[in-house]
Amino acid sequence: MSTLEIIKYPNPLLKKKSKAVKRVDDRTKKLITDMTETMHEAPGVGLAAPQVGELLRIIVVDIGEGPLAIVNPKLKKRSGEQIFVEGCLSLPNLEAPVKRASKILVSGMDRNGKAFLLEAEALLATVIQHEMDHLDGKLFIDRADPGQIKHLSREETSKRDSTCSLEKSEECMM
């Protein structure tokens, strides 16, 4: 396992659309392993492949229930609304409330290339939608009210990161 460098805004790769993975091969599996390690180390609750400079439709998520990887995620259904204050590993000094669907049905492939369907709600639904946005070059600040985007101080970011390394929560970056 190795950790990867997380690219930061305004790196132009963050605005690009990622390509579907044609086949889950050893290279894909290694990328998923390294992305998971990178997310845990960051610490964060989600990470999308373009955030490590790979324009591929792969996301990893771990909200404290164990790591989950979704290759070629597709939103099949969405309902309800919820607002979480989001932070992003590629914009580590910002946070803002973002409104998203509160319940989603996602299809995709797991790390072995096996197709699956996943129903998610609450924080998991928000993290998956945030990561899927990355695959289309969209950032949380694009969805936030500009007046509600908060710049965090050094103290605030280090407090957030130490809290998040102990326990995964909605405060963690994604």
Ligand SMILES: [Zn+2]
């Ligand atoms: Zn993000």
